[in-house]
Amino acid sequence: MGSDPKGCFFFVLDMIKKLELLDLININMEKFEGSKDEIKDQVSKILVNILEKSSKNEQLLKEDISFLYETRFNTGWFGLTLNEPINKVYGLLDEQQKKDLERLLSKRDIKSDLSVLTGFPREQISTTNDEAVSGGIKYHYGDLSFAGTRKLVEGLKLPETVNGTLNFWSIIKTDGLEGVELPKIVGGDLVLSNLDSAKGLKLPERIGGTLYLAEHKSAEGVEFPKIVDGSIDLVGLRSIKGLKLPEHVGGVVDFRLPKADIEELKKQYPNLKITNG
Numbered sequence: 001m002g003s004d005p006k007g008c009f010f011f012v013l014d015m016i017k018k019l020e021l022l023d024l025i026n027i028n029m030e031k032f033e034g035s036k037d038e039i040k041d042q043v044s045k046i047l048v049n050i051l052e053k054s055s056k057n058e059q060l061l062k063e064d065i066s067f068l069y070e071t072r073f074n075t076g077w078f079g080l081t082l083n084e085p086i087n088k089v090y091g092l093l094d095e096q097q098k099k100d101l102e103r104l105l106s107k108r109d110i111k112s113d114l115s116v117l118t119g120f121p122r123e124q125i126s127t128t129n130d131e132a133v134s135g136g137i138k139y140h141y142g143d144l145s146f147a148g149t150r151k152l153v154e155g156l157k158l159p160e161t162v163n164g165t166l167n168f169w170s171i172i173k174t175d176g177l178e179g180v181e182l183p184k185i186v187g188g189d190l191v192l193s194n195l196d197s198a199k200g201l202k203l204p205e206r207i208g209g210t211l212y213l214a215e216h217k218s219a220e221g222v223e224f225p226k227i228v229d230g231s232i233d234l235v236g237l238r239s240i241k242g243l244k245l246p247e248h249v250g251g252v253v254d255f256r257l258p259k260a261d262i263e264e265l266k267k268q269y270p271n272l273k274i275t276n277g
Contacts, residue, residue: 040092043071047097054104065113068105114141132159143167143188154179163187165209171195172215189230198222210251219243235277245269 034042050064060068071089093101111122118125118139126132126140135157143164146152150170158166158181165188171177172194182204189209192198198213199221210230216222220242224232231251237243240261245253252273255262262276 036092043089043092044097047071047093047101051100051104062116065116068101068108069113069117071101110141114139126159132162139163140183146170147191149176151176152180157181158183161185161187165189165191167191168195169193173197174199174201177201192216193233240265245272249273 033039046067050060050068053060053064071093090098090101110127111125114120114125115122120138124136124138126134126137127142129144129146131137132140132144133156137159138161140159140162141164143166144158144162145165145167147167147169149168150172152171156179160183162183162185166183166186167189168177169191171192174195174197176195182202184204185206185208186204187208189212190204190207191212193212193214195213196215196217198216199218201222203211203223203225205226207225207228207230211225211228211232213236214233215236216234217236217238219234219237219240222242222244224244224246226246227248228246229248229250232245232249232253235254235256237255237257240257243265245265249272252275253265253269254275254277255265256277257265259276262274265272265274
């Protein structure tokens, strides 16, 4: 299960600003000008400046902190946390610069940095499952997993934003999420692979990765996110009756349906990539 960093990077900012959650700068390589060597020089100068400030115990600016995390984790809004650093800017750093960046990040207080970047106080930022379900959390850093839980506590309010994957693998029935307020934004995947129906469930407005609904049988009464930057797994769907797909899907929408239904969906959603197995 993986997220599409490029899709998330370019599409998520409008939604973030609309929800008034974050307002971060973008330092993706497209923001730099010149040849590869010139861009590399620009990036190096920024990193050297930040390292010098840190060595003197000077307070880093918001732009400095944003540069560090965006460069390392390939994200313009902390919607993703990748296992491998594939960011174009990161790839321009030499081995010593990468070590310097890693060493600097390892010494920093993640909650303090996120507080600066998001504007939320530390007590509204979580980094563990226990913190995330304590209530009043605006932003969760990392993945959030309830993979061994069949039913969550009714009335549970999850963080407004989860920057990683949200995993409900073990929940089979809708009542397992009854009364649970899901995040508005999930930066990674939303795993509901064994849920037999999402009818009446208020899904996030935006998902940066893939939406897994493999056991979902009926689309009636399901309100999909407005935007899914990854793919949507609907291989268990038995009918397209009542199906209303998102405005944007960065990957594919995968079904196992009769050919006539697939052709109908392709006509109805010409901008989406509809696949059938």
